[in-house]
Amino acid sequence: MINVVVIGNGMVGHHYVEQLVNSEIDAKITLIGGEPRPAYDRVHLSEFFAGRSPEDLALTTREHYAELGVDAHFGDPVERIDRDNKTVTTSCGRTFDYEKLVLATGSYPFVPPIKGCDHQACTVYRTIDDLGNIQAQSKNAKVGVVVGGGLLGLEAANALKHLGLETHVVEFAPGLMGVQLDTGGSAMLRRKIEALGVQVHTSKATQIIEENSAGETRLEMKFADGDSLATDVIVFSAGIRPYDQLARDAGLKVGERGGIDIDYHCKTSDSDIFAIGECALFGGRIFGLVAPGYRMAEAAISQLSSDPIPFQGADMSTKLKLLGVDVGSIGDPHGKDPDSIAYTFSDERIEVYKRIIVSADGKKLLGAVLVGDCSDYDTLLQYFLNDIELPKDPETLILPYNAGSEPALGAAALPATATICSCHNVSKGDIVDAIDAGHCSLAAVKSETAASTGCGGCTALLKNIVDDEMAARGLEVNTSICEHFAHTRQELFHLIKVGGFKTFDEVLEKHGSGRGCDICKPTIGSILASLWNDYVLKDQHVGLQDTNDTFLANMQKNGTYSVVPRIAGGEITPDKLIVLGQVAKKYNLYTKITGGQRVDLFGARVQHLPAIWKELIDAGFETGHAYGKALRTVKSCVGSTWCRYGVQDSVAMALYVENRYKGLRSPHKLKSAVSGCTRECAEAQSKDFGIIATENGWNLFVCGNGGMKPRHADLFATDLDDETLIKYIDRFLMFYIRTADRLQRTSVWMDNLEGGLEYLKRVVIEDSLGIAAELEQQMSHIVGTYQCEWKTTIEDPERLKRFKQFVNSDQEDEQIVFIEERGQLRPATEQELQTKLQESA
Amino acid sequence: MTDHKQPTVLCKISDLIPNSGICAKAQGTQIALFYLPEETPQVYAIGNWDPIGKANVLSRGIVGDINQRVVVASPLYKQHFDLVTGECIEDSEVTLPVFAVEINEDSVVLTD
Numbered sequence: 001m002i003n004v005v006v007i008g009n010g011m012v013g014h015h016y017v018e019q020l021v022n023s024e025i026d027a028k029i030t031l032i033g034g035e036p037r038p039a040y041d042r043v044h045l046s047e048f049f050a051g052r053s054p055e056d057l058a059l060t061t062r063e064h065y066a067e068l069g070v071d072a073h074f075g076d077p078v079e080r081i082d083r084d085n086k087t088v089t090t091s092c093g094r095t096f097d098y099e100k101l102v103l104a105t106g107s108y109p110f111v112p113p114i115k116g117c118d119h120q121a122c123t124v125y126r127t128i129d130d131l132g133n134i135q136a137q138s139k140n141a142k143v144g145v146v147v148g149g150g151l152l153g154l155e156a157a158n159a160l161k162h163l164g165l166e167t168h169v170v171e172f173a174p175g176l177m178g179v180q181l182d183t184g185g186s187a188m189l190r191r192k193i194e195a196l197g198v199q200v201h202t203s204k205a206t207q208i209i210e211e212n213s214a215g216e217t218r219l220e221m222k223f224a225d226g227d228s229l230a231t232d233v234i235v236f237s238a239g240i241r242p243y244d245q246l247a248r249d250a251g252l253k254v255g256e257r258g259g260i261d262i263d264y265h266c267k268t269s270d271s272d273i274f275a276i277g278e279c280a281l282f283g284g285r286i287f288g289l290v291a292p293g294y295r296m297a298e299a300a301i302s303q304l305s306s307d308p309i310p311f312q313g314a315d316m317s318t319k320l321k322l323l324g325v326d327v328g329s330i331g332d333p334h335g336k337d338p339d340s341i342a343y344t345f346s347d348e349r350i351e352v353y354k355r356i357i358v359s360a361d362g363k364k365l366l367g368a369v370l371v372g373d374c375s376d377y378d379t380l381l382q383y384f385l386n387d388i389e390l391p392k393d394p395e396t397l398i399l400p401y402n403a404g405s406e407p408a409l410g411a412a413a414l415p416a417t418a419t420i421c422s423c424h425n426v427s428k429g430d431i432v433d434a435i436d437a438g439h440c441s442l443a444a445v446k447s448e449t450a451a452s453t454g455c456g457g458c459t460a461l462l463k464n465i466v467d468d469e470m471a472a473r474g475l476e477v478n479t480s481i482c483e484h485f486a487h488t489r490q491e492l493f494h495l496i497k498v499g500g501f502k503t504f505d506e507v508l509e510k511h512g513s514g515r516g517c518d519i520c521k522p523t524i525g526s527i528l529a530s531l532w533n534d535y536v537l538k539d540q541h542v543g544l545q546d547t548n549d550t551f552l553a554n555m556q557k558n559g560t561y562s563v564v565p566r567i568a569g570g571e572i573t574p575d576k577l578i579v580l581g582q583v584a585k586k587y588n589l590y591t592k593i594t595g596g597q598r599v600d601l602f603g604a605r606v607q608h609l610p611a612i613w614k615e616l617i618d619a620g621f622e623t624g625h626a627y628g629k630a631l632r633t634v635k636s637c638v639g640s641t642w643c644r645y646g647v648q649d650s651v652a653m654a655l656y657v658e659n660r661y662k663g664l665r666s667p668h669k670l671k672s673a674v675s676g677c678t679r680e681c682a683e684a685q686s687k688d689f690g691i692i693a694t695e696n697g698w699n700l701f702v703c704g705n706g707g708m709k710p711r712h713a714d715l716f717a718t719d720l721d722d723e724t725l726i727k728y729i730d731r732f733l734m735f736y737i738r739t740a741d742r743l744q745r746t747s748v749w750m751d752n753l754e755g756g757l758e759y760l761k762r763v764v765i766e767d768s769l770g771i772a773a774e775l776e777q778q779m780s781h782i783v784g785t786y787q788c789e790w791k792t793t794i795e796d797p798e799r800l801k802r803f804k805q806f807v808n809s810d811q812e813d814e815q816i817v818f819i820e821e822r823g824q825l826r827p828a829t830e831q832e833l834q835t836k837l838q839e840s841a
Numbered sequence: 842m843t844d845h846k847q848p849t850v851l852c853k854i855s856d857l858i859p860n861s862g863i864c865a866k867a868q869g870t871q872i873a874l875f876y877l878p879e880e881t882p883q884v885y886a887i888g889n890w891d892p893i894g895k896a897n898v899l900s901r902g903i904v905g906d907i908n909q910r911v912v913v914a915s916p917l918y919k920q921h922f923d924l925v926t927g928e929c930i931e932d933s934e935v936t937l938p939v940f941a942v943e944i945n946e947d948s949v950v951l952t953d
């Protein structure tokens with residue numbers, strides 16, 4: 001058994017310990033961490049300010065280390081290495097022997113020696129304790145300044161914004177993120193960040209920081225050019241320095257500008273001592289990213305085995321979201337090679353900047369910069385990492401799609417060595433091997449190789465490769481909706497309709513196996529509702545519904561629900577508006593105008609839902625189906641009644657349409673809008689079906705979508721009279737309901753429909769399939785059997801018994817805690833919740 | 842559980858919802874109870890707190906099976922929890938407390 005001591009329990013030290021335990025090597029492991037807590041996820045540190053607690057960030061626990069048999073010590077840094085006697089001594093005076101020593105001490109933030117930088121409101125951004133300190137210093141503060149406009153500085157700026165401070169970034173160099181971006185990319189980034197309200201000051205050298213006794217803020221920063229800036233808090237993010245003092249004192253070789261020198265084996269100048277992660281200097285450079293540190297840890301472990309693998313340096317390409325802005329940098333972004341050729345695409349309107357640097361012969365990608373749109377990152381990275389020969393016109397790689405040929409790099413073109421998932425170091429070859437070994441689905445490949453279980457950035461590429469490989473082997477791409485039914489949604493719809501099945505159990509017995517699950521149950525529940533329109537909470541249906549449908553309300557993050565009454569077309573009488581206010585006040589509900597022209601009341605406890613709805617229904621409201629895969633809202637503009645341009649009564653049409661299709665269950669939610677003229681104030685062209693008034697009637701648009709991937713609706717028919725309009729919509733909706741996949745919006749359905757818009761027109765307008773009458777009849781059945789589910793529910797005591805927190809007690813869930821903010825309630829953050837619960841305990 | 846030898850009655854069978862869940866409170870803990878009339882046993886009990894979604898909601902999830910394991914899907918972020926062992930299928934590091942319950946005549950009781 002080999003006696004290994006690891007100094008430092010950051011991300012890399014932790015990875016080393018975990019990998020060593022999992023390896024075949026028989027080792028006794030002692031771990032000494034300088035911070036008071038076990039390793040945590042430093043990469044996602046900034047999420048602390050978005051509500052993630054230290055526990056959420058933790059990568060491990062003391063108990064877990066104990067289970068692994070690791071002798072771990074925290075909060076007691078190593079002070080001295082005695083190479084002669086092979087021992088290390090901590091600051092509390094404890095001494096440990098080692099056979100092999102691993103330095104994983106990472107780095108610390110560099111604070112430039114500016115006069116006044118030792119003020120307590122001057123902070124750094126590296127550890128959980130630092131964050132606590134920034135938070136404390138920001139209490140009652142108004143303004144915060146980050147010194148340093150690099151990657152970490154911008155992360156820190158985001159944190160200050162989260163804390164509600166007026167945020168400034170002060171950078172010494174002329175541009176932001178100078179290491180990763182060229183001048184143009186950096187300028188676009190600046191523009192975007194300033195649009196978010198962060199003020200950027202470049203080419204500014206801070207000379208002195210003084211207490212600001214007179215002004216409203218605590219401190220004043222004075223710059224070399226004579227300018228000054230008043231602030232309450234300063235975060236220094238001016239670079240990092242390796243923790244190499246231990247190594248220096250022990251006489252190990254260190255770099256001129258710091259960093260513990262290592263070779264391919266991650267060995268220092270003493271062959272029994274390794275250094276890995278951010279404290280190590282390899283080939284004259286320090287890798288300030290976590291993935292190279294992990295590779296070093298693996299290389300160092302392999303040195304203890306019979307099968308050593310060398311560390312070969314690492315790629316420093318990065319893709320991130322900084323303050324919500326996509327930024328990507330690949331290879332050499334500056335084009336240092338004088339013969340290289342650069343291509344730049346910049347669109348100031350949509351604030352996108354892209355640049356690629358290509359070798360003199362135009363064949364290889366040397367570097368790339370992306371700001372505002374990282375959709376080309378994966379493809380470019382593959383070209384770069386694998387030296388793939390570029391297409392003839394490399395500029396097509398960054399031009400917007402409609403500009404020319406289709407450049408996307410197909411999965412088949414990638415070599416086996418191509419790294420697909422850099423978090424888990426999975427190559428295309430590994431994926432192919434997994435499929436060859438019989439892991440023939442995306443899920444199976446994921447669990448076999450761990451690909452795409454880290455940051456998730458490689459998900460799309462992984463799926464492409466799996467699909468491509470399966471197709472190449474003649475394997476069928478599995479289209480079953482889940483393990484219980486070997487059918488698509490469309491097939492199930494057909495089977496249920498033809499079989500006349502009325503319950504899930506009948507369908508399961510005839511066409512499925514097992515007990516069902518949270519995929520097939522709601523799907524079949526929805527199909528049954530589309531076909532027969534039964535009350536969804538009937539005994540035989542209730543277990544099929546997602547919680548939102550079961551409680552006829554949307555579950556919020558803390559387990560409470562939202563209440564959304566229907567306000568058809570967005571039209572509401574003053575009296576009804578008053579009722580909404582009264583109910584919200586009585587039950588203490590957070591009130592918000594939604595994006596769908598109605599009012600949402602949030603924070604209802606499950607046991608209060610029936611009483612709230614009783615009051616609303618008594619006042620003439622109905623359920624708004626905000627919870628269902630069903631018709632949501634039909635937005636309207638005021639139209640010809642009031643508007644001087646209106647040519648038809650859009651409000652009346654919106655009301656008619658909303659009332660006709662309310663309650664209609666569908667594969668995904670449905671939205672509509674009606675505009676009174678071509679000015680299109682109701683945004684009908686972004687809806688599943690949109691209606692725009694013309695002098696002669698109505699134009700119908702279909703398959704539009706906002707949301708994650710917006711799609712402009714297609715013009716379907718023009719100048720329709722009321723009756724024809726409704727007929728076409730009936731047919732269109734029913735055809736969608738019959739043939740779409742589970743959770744497929746009309747937009748995606750259209751994009752996958754063979755024959756596309758022309759085919760759809762033939763089916764709906766020309767009745768090419770001869771099913772128009774049947775579709776209309778089905779719709780009229782649904783329209784005729786409409787019921788307000790909330791009304792049915794509150795009238796049935798049997799149904800109401802479900803609306804309780806506890807079956808055996810009238811107590812409330814004390815873990816639901818609200819905080820007052822801007823005159824209303826909101827759910828407590830996790831931290832607030834912990835504090836409250838501790839107070840009351 | 843502590844040294845309670847007396848079984849605690851949680852509710853009546855008629856309070857349960859077939860093929861779905863409800864929540865009971867016992868000794869200060871929220872217990873999600875699932876009733877699968879066709880299975881043996883018929884009643885399953887796990888903690889109601891979803892450690893991933895961080896709210897008391899598991900009794901309101903959909904029950905079903907995955908690779909023959911009887912599971913509930915969290916209504917918040919859809920992870921599946923094994924009703925027998927409490928283990929989270931997607932993340933084996935997360936395990937929920939499970940409680941021993943029995944049907945005693947017309948009542949559901951917490952044994953153990």
Ligand code: SRM
Nearest residue numbers: 554562593594595596598600626632705706707708709745
């Ligand atoms: C409340 C509201 C936001 C607001 O405060 O304004 C909202 C809230 C939610 N939206 Fe939305 N969306 C709201 C308008 C919109 C709009 C704007 C609109 O309708 O004009 C869109 C873009 C338009 C569109 O859908 O095409 C929108 C696109 C989405 C999407 C993305 C859909 C897509 O196809 O990409 C989701 C996710 C999903 O449905 O899978 C979503 C999902 C959700 C969910 C259901 C998320 C969830 O599961 O908790 C939220 C439920 C809130 C609740 O409890 O009531 N919401 N959501 C709006 C409610 C409108 C209403 O009165 O019913």
Ligand SMILES: Cc1cc2nc3c(=O)[nH]c(=O)nc-3n(C[C@H](O)[C@H](O)[C@H](O)COP(=O)(O)OP(=O)(O)OC[C@H]3O[C@@H](n4cnc5c(N)ncnc54)[C@H](O)[C@@H]3O)c2cc1C
Nearest residue numbers: 008010011012033034042077078105106277278288289290
């Ligand atoms: C806000 C932020 C965002 C980041 N974002 C990204 C990103 O998106 N992608 C990316 O790849 N990287 C990112 N990084 C960088 C990444 O976190 C580091 O590369 C990684 O944490 C390095 O790991 P490490 O174990 O080498 O060092 P560290 O994580 O710094 O750990 C070293 C540990 O050793 C301890 N130590 C030091 N001296 C001693 C001693 N004498 N005795 C005992 N213990 C000691 C330290 O206290 C520390 O806990 C980010 C960093 C920060 C701060």
Ligand code: SF4
Nearest residue numbers: 592594595600707708
């Ligand atoms: S955009 Fe919609 S889904 Fe996303 S947080 Fe806002 S309301 Fe929720």
Ligand code: FES
Nearest residue numbers: 421423454455456
């Ligand atoms: S690259 Fe992060 S999960 Fe694959």
